[in-house]
Amino acid sequence: MKQALEEAVATGTDVQDHDHHGIRQVLRDLGVQAHNAAWSTGLEWGNTDSQNTRTIHSPADGKVIGTVAMATAADYEHVVTKAQEAFKTWRLVPAPKRGEIVRQIGNKLRDHKDDLGKLVSYEMGKILQEGLGEVQEMIDICDFAVGLSRQLHGLTMHSERPAHRMYEQYHPLGVVGIISAFNFPVAVWSWNAMLAAVCGDTCIWKPSEKTPLTGVAVQHIIKSVLEENELPEGIFNLIIGDAEIGAKMAADGRLPLVSATGSTRMGKKVGEAVGARLGKSLLELGGNNAIILTEHADLSIAMPGIVFGAVGTCGQRCTSTRRLIIHDSIYDDVKARLLKIYPNLPIGHPLQEGTLVGPLIDKDSVVGFQKALKAVQSEGGTLLIGGELLESEGYETGTYVTPAIVEAKNEYATVQDETFAPILYLIKYSGDVTNAIDLQNGVRQGLSSSIFTLNMREAEAFLSQAGSDCGIANVNIGTSGAEIGGAFGGEKETGGGRESGSDAWKVYMRRQTNTINYSTTLPLAQGIKFDV
Template sequence: MATFGIFSRASKVLTLRTQSPVLRIHRAMSSLLIEDPKYSWLKDLGLSSSNNGAYYGKWGGSGEETTSYCPANKQPIAKVTQASPADYEKAIQASREAWNVWADVPAPQRGEIVRQMGEALRKHKNALGKLEALEVGKILAEGEGEVQEYIDIIDYAVGLSRMFAGHVFPSERPSHLLMEQWNPLGVVGAITAYNFPVAVYGWNSSIALVCGNVMLWKGAPTTPLVSVAITKILSSVLEANNLPGAICSLVQGGADIGTLMAQDTRVNLLSFTGSTPVGHKVSMMVQERFGKFLLELGGNNALIVNEDADIEMVVRSALFACAGTAGQRCTTTRRLMLHESVHDEVVGRLVKAYGQLRVGDPLDAETLYG
């Protein structure tokens, strides 16, 4: 357990010897931000001091207990017990059973369930945005914006649920025709990154669900509370509609759980978002079993500025593209290629712009860089 504050080694020993076990536990729990009245809104998302990181119709978790920290102040937020390999096995079995139910639900009705998920997310948009600011470190506006991305793709998916394409082909046989029908794959696994823990899962799950697939989600180890909070919202909608909660299963964990997903033939499609080196490893494991995968990996983006460019737009665009999300996203601009005739002006104005960039508490509305 991490120790916070300034103490000498001797004073630590003295403190531990003079406190009762009950008092020590109380002090340890009260050091979590979730127990601070300032962050009481965390409990509105169904979070507590100790949370389960596995869900497959019921909550569990028998793996390692981890603590989620706020990157802005290094303070512990709450604890999460991760999924173990045994929990993973329960989740994959429950997901496959849930798929037998979900795939039989007509697509427009699946769209209605997903629409209700969007409404539930709208209700909790502000709290989820604040949770992202607290656990991820991005500013509040970006946190809420990411939740809105999830809601927006849900709106698209709801429309899609009534417009599945399928061609009708002429047949060479009299009084016959050929019909094309798309069928769901089954279990769709999603391994998401820390920098967009809500939107990336939303992009994958919204489309997958209306198409008749079920989700098995492993969020980033550093943002487990976001994964738990989102799953609680989705499971409440499924429960209200008398549907299996395992339609949206969660197996929060580390590389061990990710490896199980990549190698498991029961995961019909695996979506991975993260670094290029890890994405390469994941793709190799999935290819070894002739599986399907989607990869969204890192980039090395550049802005090319010609001599006739609008310098004002260049500076504004570069500042946003470089500093947005604290520079930690796949679309972050990492290089500027400047024509020599505008080089000095662009650099000078960028330096001035960076000097005005407000860095601080991501929950503060005045902060521009978390």
């Protein structure tokens, strides 16, 4: 096996001799090598000789996709220096011209959508349509950022002093650190990087060490735009490393903002380190998302939203549906419908047409899935379906499982935690919708939430100040899937950060209040007299 792996790395081929899905050509077209450098400053790539390397296997079939060198402390210093140097130039480029660069990046992503979407699917394990959808999110945020580049507006206020004008403006912040997670290996980076770019910031991207090759591919796409526009290196930077590199970013005072997506455990470490130096952090952490089904729910539209939310991306979205809070009058009906749907879910290779559920990212995630199911049953939960590890032909990687449904109570410790896997907890409630809302809010996380009802009073109660405490609250759609036009993020242990649309751009800039005196005197505020 070791010899076969070494040959694969040396020749740029997979361990196995066949390539049913055309991945080799995709890798060639995207510039991904058999062995890839540890960092890029946009134009320059460096350190392929690191003593620390990582081999990337596809969770879909176990094949070697490629290897990456892992960055050293010296690599990190080089990248930060380049990003700082580029910021001095980039911040002076007019915002609409920065937007023009982002527009070109969006067009390049359109050209490479099919290849990049396929690589996202193959490296991460989500089905092809989700991989293509993730690249479309990148294209969409580029379009959003282009328009934003002409709308980085402040406000004008009336001064209490005569012949004075007050206003506020926003300036570029500096070098932005972006730490992304494996489940959305490119889209979440783009939510940050494209906004940061039009705001005049440079960025350093640390992709998940589980899915770095999509990051390498994106960096090659960006390189062509930088070259065509004769821009300097250091605007868009990539560094591939382990948790130590992430810790350096969090503690580095040269990075005024660090945006981190991942587990709550990771986010607490990043937030503590950034906070200790009084920096800014944008945290997108765990979700324990619930859908409420009231007695007035239209189940014909609710069921697709529930199932996609629970099993899409094999339950590895931060917005995946974890809890289904069902009114007792329809509980048995909903349970029966789900138990009819789940045995027929097409589970298989994510690039295979017709597949709806791909693999978990790795065997560690499978272990977590199995441990959670064992724990919740020990607490009194009932496993209704699923939970098996698939090991027959086509599932040899040990990363394919059958999505599970468990009858449980909201207060179970396992239900209170987020398991990043396809487990749906059925929770019964009685009485009015306020009881369901209490259950929905009765966890430490606060990302996404949803209610299905045709009753206006229930919907409005859910959306009111006494309703859902999540950053996202939906009516008659599921918890997963968010448009880039709205600000994305959550409350409580989800971290409180906001990315993507609305006015999320403001976090990438520094606000400045300005007062101009165009009188011939110097009156002080609040009418203070101070004669000298």
